[in-house]
Amino acid sequence: MESNSSIRLKIGIIGSGNVATHLERAFRSASLDIVQINSRSLLGLGTDFNVLLIAVSDKAIKEVAERVGIALPKFKGIVAHTAGSVDASILSPFFESYGVFYPLQTFSRNVEIDDYSEIPVFVEGSPQVLPTLEWLGFRISNNVHVLDSERRKTLHLASVFACNFVNAMYTAAEDILKDCGLPFDVVTPLIRQTMLKALQRSPKECQTGPASRKDTEVLRQHVDMLAFRPELAAIYEAVSNFIMSKKD
Numbered sequence: 001m002e003s004n005s006s007i008r009l010k011i012g013i014i015g016s017g018n019v020a021t022h023l024e025r026a027f028r029s030a031s032l033d034i035v036q037i038n039s040r041s042l043l044g045l046g047t048d049f050n051v052l053l054i055a056v057s058d059k060a061i062k063e064v065a066e067r068v069g070i071a072l073p074k075f076k077g078i079v080a081h082t083a084g085s086v087d088a089s090i091l092s093p094f095f096e097s098y099g100v101f102y103p104l105q106t107f108s109r110n111v112e113i114d115d116y117s118e119i120p121v122f123v124e125g126s127p128q129v130l131p132t133l134e135w136l137g138f139r140i141s142n143n144v145h146v147l148d149s150e151r152r153k154t155l156h157l158a159s160v161f162a163c164n165f166v167n168a169m170y171t172a173a174e175d176i177l178k179d180c181g182l183p184f185d186v187v188t189p190l191i192r193q194t195m196l197k198a199l200q201r202s203p204k205e206c207q208t209g210p211a212s213r214k215d216t217e218v219l220r221q222h223v224d225m226l227a228f229r230p231e232l233a234a235i236y237e238a239v240s241n242f243i244m245s246k247k248d
Contacts, residue, residue: 010050011052012045013027015056016039018108018109022105045071050077053079058085061083065079065095075095080123082100082103084153085157088125097129100133101137102152103120104155106163116141120145121137122144134146172235173187176232212243
């Protein structure tokens with residue numbers, strides 16, 4: 001591919017979900033030429049793209065890639081998926097130039113992101129592909145890294161703990177608060193301070209609470225209070241045991 005400074009990239013984003021929606025917004029804000037393509041019908045798929053990003057669910061990547069390969073058998077541009085836990089090689093049967101363009105963030109279609117430049121972007125590809133994907137990453141982010149598939153899977157696993165599981169704990173807290181008529185926002189200052197401490201110091205160093213103190217009386221009381229929510233009782237005990245193991 002020619003130097004990115006000498007050509008005008010045209011980018012296709014296949015998908016219409018959370019990731020696809022936010023990538024489209026980020027690229028448009030960077031004044032890039034974007035076409036969003038329907039993942040089911042491939043409506044909007046042309047032959048003049050330099051880069052195609054497959055931003056669909058993990059389980060749909062291979063099927064979409066295969067259909068694109070059939071529709072564009074002579075495509076010479078770059079095709080990359082945006083998933084955290086899928087090998088780049090899933091695209092190899094269908095395209096010569098392929099890779100990964102993975103933005104590390106939680107995306108919800110109807111929730112705005114103030115600053116895309118803070119979002120880390122992790123890219124993977126052959127030496128011929130990487131310069132273009134890195135260039136594209138730096139158009140929307142100040143934080144772009146080359147990362148292979150195995151380490152990206154580990155990053156994604158850590159992100160599930162840091163984001164998805166934490167949000168699930170917020171959901172549990174919200175349900176418990178509702179039981180006694182309290183709004184979720186009563187724990188807002190607590191959430192904010194917990195996050196700030198974890199960012200300023202090691203999360204392990206900042207751990208507090210009954211499990212950190214190994215206060216078995218309070219731990220037993222809390223488990224008893226969750227007797228009518230056995231799934232939460234099991235989570236409470238498992239996480240408490242994890243916290244205590246880190247204090248040994």
